Amino acid sequence: MAKLLSLLVVAVFIVCASSLLVNVSCQDGGDYGDVIGEAGRGGTRKELVPAFFIFGDSLIDNGNNNNLPSFAKANYFPYGIDFNGGPTGRFSNGLTMVDVIAQQLGLPLIPPYSQASPDQALHGVNYASAAAGILDITGRNFVSRIPFDQQIRNFQTTLDQITDNLGADDVAAAIAKCLFFVGMGSNDYLNNYLLPNYPTSRQYNTQQYATFLVQQYTRQLTTLYNLGARRFIISGVGSLGCIPSILAQSDGEGCSDSVNQLIIPFNTNVKAMMNKLNANLPGAKFIYLDIYKMFQNILTNPRVYGFTEVNKGCCGIGRNKGQITCLPFQTPCANRKQYVFWDAFHPTEAVNIILGKLAFSGKNDVVYPLNIQQLAALDLDQP
Numbered sequence: 001m002a003k004l005l006s007l008l009v010v011a012v013f014i015v016c017a018s019s020l021l022v023n024v025s026c027q028d029g030g031d032y033g034d035v036i037g038e039a040g041r042g043g044t045r046k047e048l049v050p051a052f053f054i055f056g057d058s059l060i061d062n063g064n065n066n067n068l069p070s071f072a073k074a075n076y077f078p079y080g081i082d083f084n085g086g087p088t089g090r091f092s093n094g095l096t097m098v099d100v101i102a103q104q105l106g107l108p109l110i111p112p113y114s115q116a117s118p119d120q121a122l123h124g125v126n127y128a129s130a131a132a133g134i135l136d137i138t139g140r141n142f143v144s145r146i147p148f149d150q151q152i153r154n155f156q157t158t159l160d161q162i163t164d165n166l167g168a169d170d171v172a173a174a175i176a177k178c179l180f181f182v183g184m185g186s187n188d189y190l191n192n193y194l195l196p197n198y199p200t201s202r203q204y205n206t207q208q209y210a211t212f213l214v215q216q217y218t219r220q221l222t223t224l225y226n227l228g229a230r231r232f233i234i235s236g237v238g239s240l241g242c243i244p245s246i247l248a249q250s251d252g253e254g255c256s257d258s259v260n261q262l263i264i265p266f267n268t269n270v271k272a273m274m275n276k277l278n279a280n281l282p283g284a285k286f287i288y289l290d291i292y293k294m295f296q297n298i299l300t301n302p303r304v305y306g307f308t309e310v311n312k313g314c315c316g317i318g319r320n321k322g323q324i325t326c327l328p329f330q331t332p333c334a335n336r337k338q339y340v341f342w343d344a345f346h347p348t349e350a351v352n353i354i355l356g357k358l359a360f361s362g363k364n365d366v367v368y369p370l371n372i373q374q375l376a377a378l379d380l381d382q383p
Contacts, residue, residue, distance in 0.1 A: 045106035048376040049179050049231075051124040052102055052110050055151045055224075056183035056235070058130030059346060060098045063089030063112040065130045068144040072130035076328040078315055082336065082349055091130060093314065093332065093342050094349030098126065098181055100356025101233075101372060105179070113154055124178070125158065127151040133187040134216050137198070141191060148184050148220055156227055175228040176283070179376060182221065183235035183291075185266055188213055190240060190345070193262070210265035214273050221273075225281050231375055232286040233359070234274055236267040238295045244313040244322025245344040253311065255299070267292055271368075287375050289359050290366045297366075298340060298351060305354060307340050314339040314348060 054060060058072060066075045066089045073089065074080075080087035082094035089112065090096050099109050102124070110124040129146030131139030139145045146154070163171050192198045193209055204212060221232065240246060241259035250256050267290075274286045302310045314333040315326035325344035326332070333339060342348040347355070360372045370378065 045104070047106040047123070048373070049105055049107070049177060050174065051178040052098075052105060052107055052181065053124055053155065053178060053229070054098050054110055054126040054128055054181045055148060055155075056098075056128035056181070057132045057187050058091045058128075059186065060096050060126065060181070060183055061089060061091065061112075061128040061130045061132075062096065062099075062110075062126050064114045064126070064128060064146060065089060065144070066112075067114060068129075068146075070131065070142050070144040072139070072142040072145060074130070078326065078330060078332045081332060091343070091346045092349055092352060093336050095352050095356075097352045097356045097359065098128075098183075100353050101181070101360055104356065104360040104372070105376060125155075127154050128183070131187055131191055132184070133192060134184050134213050134220065135188055135192060138188045138192040141195065141197070148182075152220060152223055152227075155224070159227060172228045176230040176380065178229075179231045179233060179372070180224060180229045181233045181235070182224075184217065185213065185237040185270070186240060189237070189259075189262055189266075190245075194259070206262055207265050210269050213266060214269040217270065218273050218277070221277065221286075222281070225277075225284055230284045230380055231378070232277075232284065233289060233372060233375065234270060234286055235289040235359075236270055236291045237263050238291040239263070239299070242295070242299055242311075243345055244311070244316060244320040244341050245325070246322075247311055248319040248322035248344070263292065283380050285370070285375060285378055285380060287370050287372070288368050290368065291355065294355055294358055294366050295347075295351075298354065302340065306337065306350070308335075308338045309333075310340045312339075313341045313343045315342060316344050320344075 063075065065073050074091045075087050075089045077087055079092065080090060083090065102108065102110050107123045110126045113125050113127045116125055129151065131142040131145035132147050132151065133139055134148055136147045136149060138147065159171060193200045200209060239255060239260050240263055241256035246256050246259050271288050274288050277284065277286050298305050298307065299310050302308065311320055313321035314336050315330055316322055317324035317327065322344040336348055337350045339348050340351055358366055362371050
């Protein structure tokens with residue numbers, strides 16, 4: 001099986017990347033030694049899984065939007081100011097949460113689907129796209145983006161390209177040992193329900209919209225299961241009412257309770273969905289990351305985590321540095337490790353490191369029913 005896993009991983013990504021490789025100036029360079037050190041990995045760690053597949057939005061996008069005709073891009077300075085190699089398309093000054101998780105798993109940083117070379121893509125692919133949502137219409141104000149349904153189709157393309165060579169049974173056995181991270185839902189509120197040019201807030205009340213989203217989410221995750229995914233990490237939506245963009249629209253001080261109250265029914269439904277999927281999909285295990293609670297803990301006790309600035313972005317313009325997000329070649333704050341937010345919407349690398357480590361080895365008050373380390377070690381062949 002070890003040889004099969006190795007063969008599968010190499011075959012998956014050589015076939016996938018050879019057809020998708022593009023020449024861009026801001027793609028990952030592959031030299032991640034300094035970044036690994038900053039994340040606190042400290043030395044070489046044994047690989048806990050053969051590969052890590054990632055689906056989501058700008059919180060974890062690492063370059064898939066770079067070549068799209070989209071307003072949702074981060075492939076310019078000062079994004080990546082603390083990342084080894086500079087801007088890549090990550091919406092952060094440095095690492096994202098999934099970068100930290102990959103390192104904790106003993107894997108290199110996972111390359112974006114649109115830019116992966118064979119050498120870079122031996123251990124997984126990141127399909128995430130800024131402005132993407134559960135719903136296809138979400139984020140259309142940014143023009144191009146890759147919604148979750150299309151991200152799944154991109155993954156299916158990867159599988160289709162290797163199944164003819166290795167056979168469906170061999171592919172299924174290997175994919176079942178990989179981890180699948182899914183972080184969706186934020187844009188379905190920020191760039192859909194909360195915007196007046198979308199009809200959803202007039203069609204659905206808060207609970208109805210949460211129910212509708214999770215119905216679609218259930219279908220999408222079941223599709224991934226039918227494609228062979230078995231180990232799922234589902235990330236809840238964070239406290240959107242506390243981000244600088246939302247604060248800038250109110251008094252600029254306390255979090256918007258009305259926005260946070262929109263998110264709570266969605267997260268509650270996602271947890272219920274996870275329990276149902278665990279009960280109804282044989283051989284699968286879903287875990288839930290309570291990003292909302294993780295973020296609230298940081299915002300409530302910032303100094304415990306080393307933060308002094310909790311209500312404004314490190315890079316941005318206007319009230320709370322959140323009215324206009326970080327512009328090309330804008331000078332960011334110097335003390336980035338003391339800021340919770342990097343720009344109008346996204347956390348700093350310092351926060352991403354905390355979130356990633358909690359997701360990997362945290363207790364079940366923030367990651368339920370298992371953490372990622374336990375999920376990776378789980379024997380799903382046992383009843």
